[in-house]
Amino acid sequence: MAFNIYDLTSFTQSIDKALYSVLPPFWAVATEMLIIGVAILAFYAVVGLYLVYAERKVCAFMQNRVGPNRVGPYGFFQTIADLIKLLFKELVHIKSADQLLFNLAPFIVICASFLAIAAIPFAKGLHAIDLNIGIFYVIAVSSTGVIGILLAGWSSNNKYSLIGAMRSGAQIVSYELSVGLSLITMVILSGSMQLSVIVENQANGWYIFKGHLPAIISFLVFLVASTAETNRGPFDLAEAESELTAGFHTEYSGIRFAFFFLAEYMNMFIVASIAATVFWGGWMPLHIGGWAAFNHIMDFIPPFIWYIGKTAVVIWIMMWFKWTFPRLRIDQLLSLEWKYLLPINLVNVLLMAFIVLMGWHF
Amino acid sequence: MTEKLIQEDIEHEEYTINMGPQHPSTHGVLRLVVSLKGEIVERVEPHCGYIHRGIEKMCEKLTYPQIIHLTDRLDYLSAHMNNHAVCLCVENALEIEVPERVRYIRTIMDELARIASHELWWCSFGMDLGGLTCFFYGLRDREKILDIFEETCGARLLLSYNTPGGVMYDLHPDFQKRVKEFIVYFRKKIKEYDDLLTGNVIMQQRTKGIGFLSKEDAISYGVTGPSGRGSGFSCDVRKHRPYGMYHKTDFKEILRYEGDTFARYIVRMDEMRESMNIIEQLIDNLPEGDFAVKMKPIIRLPEGEYYQSIEAARGEFGVYIISDGNKTPVRVKFRSPNFCNLSALDLISRKQKIADLVAIGGSLDYVIPDIDR
Numbered sequence: 118m119a120f121n122i123y124d125l126t127s128f129t130q131s132i133d134k135a136l137y138s139v140l141p142p143f144w145a146v147a148t149e150m151l152i153i154g155v156a157i158l159a160f161y162a163v164v165g166l167y168l169v170y171a172e173r174k175v176c177a178f179m180q181n182r183v184g185p186n187r188v189g190p191y192g193f194f195q196t197i198a199d200l201i202k203l204l205f206k207e208l209v210h211i212k213s214a215d216q217l218l219f220n221l222a223p224f225i226v227i228c229a230s231f232l233a234i235a236a237i238p239f240a241k242g243l244h245a246i247d248l249n250i251g252i253f254y255v256i257a258v259s260s261t262g263v264i265g266i267l268l269a270g271w272s273s274n275n276k277y278s279l280i281g282a283m284r285s286g287a288q289i290v291s292y293e294l295s296v297g298l299s300l301i302t303m304v305i306l307s308g309s310m311q312l313s314v315i316v317e318n319q320a321n322g323w324y325i326f327k328g329h330l331p332a333i334i335s336f337l338v339f340l341v342a343s344t345a346e347t348n349r350g351p352f353d354l355a356e357a358e359s360e361l362t363a364g365f366h367t368e369y370s371g372i373r374f375a376f377f378f379l380a381e382y383m384n385m386f387i388v389a390s391i392a393a394t395v396f397w398g399g400w401m402p403l404h405i406g407g408w409a410a411f412n413h414i415m416d417f418i419p420p421f422i423w424y425i426g427k428t429a430v431v432i433w434i435m436m437w438f439k440w441t442f443p444r445l446r447i448d449q450l451l452s453l454e455w456k457y458l459l460p461i462n463l464v465n466v467l468l469m470a471f472i473v474l475m476g477w478h479f
Numbered sequence: 480m481t482e483k484l485i486q487e488d489i490e491h492e493e494y495t496i497n498m499g500p501q502h503p504s505t506h507g508v509l510r511l512v513v514s515l516k517g518e519i520v521e522r523v524e525p526h527c528g529y530i531h532r533g534i535e536k537m538c539e540k541l542t543y544p545q546i547i548h549l550t551d552r553l554d555y556l557s558a559h560m561n562n563h564a565v566c567l568c569v570e571n572a573l574e575i576e577v578p579e580r581v582r583y584i585r586t587i588m589d590e591l592a593r594i595a596s597h598e599l600w601w602c603s604f605g606m607d608l609g610g611l612t613c614f615f616y617g618l619r620d621r622e623k624i625l626d627i628f629e630e631t632c633g634a635r636l637l638l639s640y641n642t643p644g645g646v647m648y649d650l651h652p653d654f655q656k657r658v659k660e661f662i663v664y665f666r667k668k669i670k671e672y673d674d675l676l677t678g679n680v681i682m683q684q685r686t687k688g689i690g691f692l693s694k695e696d697a698i699s700y701g702v703t704g705p706s707g708r709g710s711g712f713s714c715d716v717r718k719h720r721p722y723g724m725y726h727k728t729d730f731k732e733i734l735r736y737e738g739d740t741f742a743r744y745i746v747r748m749d750e751m752r753e754s755m756n757i758i759e760q761l762i763d764n765l766p767e768g769d770f771a772v773k774m775k776p777i778i779r780l781p782e783g784e785y786y787q788s789i790e791a792a793r794g795e796f797g798v799y800i801i802s803d804g805n806k807t808p809v810r811v812k813f814r815s816p817n818f819c820n821l822s823a824l825d826l827i828s829r830k831q832k833i834a835d836l837v838a839i840g841g842s843l844d845y846v847i848p849d850i851d852r
Contacts, residue, residue: 180615276494351609351681354834441675443682444609446834447518 123419126242153245157234161383166196168382168432175433176440206371211274214368218272223369223376225265230383232258237390238312240400240421251312252304255391256297259346262384263289269377270365282365284447285348285355291454295342296388298462302335302469303328303395306478316399323398327479331469336396338462340434343388345450347381350439354447385435386428393427400424493521498836500529506603506840507847509821518832523825527818531851538811543569543778544642546811550798551637553813554849556596557791559588562641567722568787568798569643572780580768581645586723587658587761588631588640589789590754594665595624596792597751604744604841605676608685613676620668627657643778645771658762662755669751677748686740690827690839693738700826701819704794705750706843709743711736716790728760740842747844777806793817793844817849 132152136145170185170193177184185192211219233255238244248254263286270282306328307315315324325332345352355364366377393399400420404412445453472478498511508529514522534553538546543565550561563585570577598621605613625635630651632640640646676682692702697712707714715732717725733749735742780802788797794816801810820843828836 176611180612181619182615277496353609440610440612442610442679443605443676443685444834445681446685446832448832449681449684 123416124241129242157231157245161231161234162379164386165379165383166200168386169199169378170196171432172382172436175436179437179440200375203371203375208373209368209370211368213274215272215274218268219368220373222265222269222272223373223380225268226262226380227265227376229259229262229265230380230387232261233387234383236312237387237394238316238399239424240419243421244313247311247313249309249311251315252300252310252391252395255312255387256293256300259384259387260289260293262380265380266365269369273365273368275368278365278367281355281367285365288348288352288355288447288450289346291451292342292345292458295338295454295458295462296346298459298466299335299339299342300391300395302331302462302466305466305469305473306332312394312399315395316401319398319401321404322479323396323401323403325396328469328472329478331465331472332396334461334465335469336392338458338465339392339396340431342454342458343392344435344438345454347384347388349381349385350435351442351445352450353439354444354450385432389431389435390424390428392431393424397427397431398423399427506845509845509847509850511824511836513833513836515833520828520831520833520836523828523836525821525824527821527847527850529851530848532848534852535811535813538808540807542806543780543808546808547641547643548639550813551639552848553815553852554791554793554796554817554846555636556599556846557592557793557796558636559585559592559638559640560789560791561796562639563589563723564787564789564791564796564798566641566643567789568785568800569778569780571787572783572785572800572802573643573778575644575772575774577645577772578768578770579766580770581772582724583761583765584646584650584770585641586725586728587758588628588638589723590758591624591627591658592638593792594751594754595621597747597754598624600747600792600841600844601672601676604838604844607837607841608676608682610676610679610682613672616668616671616675620665623661623664627654627661630654630657642771644774645769647771649770650765655762655765658758662759662762665751666755669748672748677744683741685835685838686744686842689740689831689835690842691738692823692827694736696823696826697738700823702794702823703819704791704816705733705746706743706820706823707794708733709735709746709842710738714795716788716795720788722787722789724761725757728757730757740838743842743844779804779806780808788814791816793846793849794820813852815849815852817845817847821845821850 133149136148139145140148173195174184174192185195188195188198235245236248236251236255236258238247266289267282267286270278270280270285273279303315303324304310306324307318309315309318318324319327325336328335344350348355366374369377400423402412402415402418402420402423404415493514493516495512495514498513500508500510510526510529512524512526513520514524532552534549537549541549547562547565550565551558553561566585598617602614602617602621605611605617628638629635631654632638632648634640640648692706692710694711696702697707697710702710702712703714711734713719713732713734716722717730718732730753733746733753735746780800782802782804784799784801786797786799788795790796795814796816797814799810799812799814800808802808824840824843828839831839
């Protein structure tokens with residue numbers, strides 16, 4: 118079993134061959150699915166926990182304080198302690214709430230983000246599903262999360278949750294347009310929606326450099342729109358503590374609240390990894406065409422580290438502007454999308470198409 | 480036809496929500512009963528009284544030096560200024576002239592308290608709007624002022640440093656040095672505040688044009704302080720009826736005419752700068768002398784009614800004492816600036832959105848213990 122850190126295809130192929138040689142084909146496929154499911158679930162849980170820790174530390178340093186530093190070295194196990202506490206909390210049973218929908222809502226939100234993570238390439242060969250409509254699938258599947266939010270607000274039987282859920286729903290649905298359009302701009306540049314092809318095409322330069330102006334505009338719009346879509350940053354009116362309502366997850370307690378909380382951080386991770394994949398080259402090291410020595414040094418770092426590093430930088434940027442800016446009001450938020458981002462996006466798509474046709478990209 | 484009426488009925492349904500006594504963004508225990516139509520505020524009814532402690536009644540049983548300790552706990556952010564008001568009232572009634580040094584000390588401490596109060600306002604205003612980092616930056620800088628207070632009289636916030644006739648102890652030898660260091664430090668930091676919040680497009684969009692208070696309404700509701708000056712109502716007691724050293728210092732009364740939340744914000748930011756100017760003019764010229772006049776052990780005010788007002792951080796704070804010659808007053812009434820400012824909340828929040836209510840409340844900057852006394 119050759120474990121080549123730079124190309125995990127041989128590793129995954131060897132596991133595949135081993136399974137097929139031992140089990141009948143149906144069970145081999147089933148076992149593979151099980152392995153992948155468990156691996157992604159573990160990744161999801163661990164990354165979710167540590168994103169919460171990272172947020173607390175990052176915001177603490179920006180606010181001139183230290184953050185968690187008691188539980189474990191540098192407070193490393195703080196989130197695990199929080200998770201254990203949430204697991205033990207009483208799941209408050211609400212009689213007047215619609216039981217089925219109330220219990221279903223957190224699962225829908227988690228499933229939506231879980232499905233999206235399956236299509237992202239983590240490293241060369243480490244790709245759960247390589248669909249030929251990769252980007253389209255990711256956008257479509259992450260849109261289903263809004264159902265969970267609306268269900269949570271409605272089934273809570275609480276007018277404040279309903280207000281919060283409606284605001285949140287309106288916000289997410291509006292900003293999906295901007296997210297989709299900015300990704301379409303990059304699809305025009307790459308010529309394919311398949312995520313592995315998009316990453317491979319960035320071998321001699323990342324799309325943000327190749328596509329210069331429209332790609333940069335597209336990246337900025339994507340960053341703004343995806344923060345709004347994940348209810349984060351300056352767009353978190355729906356769940357703001359200092360506003361009137363505590364948002365759609367007021368009535369949830371214990372592990373169900375943890376699901377919403379986790380799903381929000383994982384959504385942030387997903388949009389950051391999409392940004393890193395489509396704009397910054399995914400697991401592709403930074404290559405400058407023509408500088409062989411530089412490229413050789415860059416190649417030395419394993420692709421998985423590149424991927425995590427890029428995603429981490431995008432996440433850090435998102436955290437940075439969450440803790441700096443005040444909140445937008447809901448009508449300002451929606452007018453930002455419909456009056457500013459959408460026209461910019463549409464013009465940008467035309468611009469990119471024009472540039473691709475004329476061949477004025479690198 | 481009936482369908483249309485029913486539809487209209489549903490659309491015009493008003494509902495009432497309660498921003499209860501415990502709420503992160505009403506600064507203290509205040510209950511706001513808000514009538515909403517959709518997202519628009521129709522009416523705001525403040526219900527105060529949750530922290531009524533009967534301070535005015537308690538004053539009737541206490542001697543004049545003891546009243547000072549209670550006034551700390553009214554608008555606790557301008558504690559020193561409240562003490563100053565009571566001392567001025569008693570001293571004017573007894574027709575005592577305090578030494579120059581005392582006036583200098585009181586003015587400098589007043590202005591430091593004003594800066595500290597406005598810093599806390601800035602912290603909580605930023606936090607209410609959603610910029611949580613502002614809270615920590617403001618508090619970090621306010622700690623420096625509180626350290627100066629602690630070195631001077633032992634207490635950080637509720638100073639009780641004033642006493643009728645002067646101050647309790649003399650200034651410690653490092654006072655001038657510390658204050659000067661603070662001013663140099665804070666002039667740099669206030670630029671940071673501007674970078675972080677004032678110049679921010681999001682913040683400007685949430686405050687410009689929101690919560691308009693006209694000058695006539697400000698005068699008729701009695702909205703004084705920075706909230707009134709943001710609407711063009713020139714009401715600074717330091718200019719109109721100077722006390723302490725204000726008649727000898729050169730400072731501007733900050734006035735803005737737009738009357739919206741942003742104007743009130745800018746007035747407070749500029750007031751912090753003016754306070755630093757005042758301190759700079761006074762700190763170098765502290766005269767030598769007594770820090771207190773020798774008073775009788777039991778202070779008795781002559782029979783009559785006495786009123787003295789000063790400019791607290793939030794407006795005109797007045798002390799009205801009715802005395803019948805005894806060592807305790809018959810009646811003490813405090814003119815609370817926050818009470819009048821709060822009364823204008825209903826007027827200026829009509830037809831605004833619910834999210835704006837929080838911004839407006841932050842800009843009026845009310846401290847509830849002063850409302851309830």
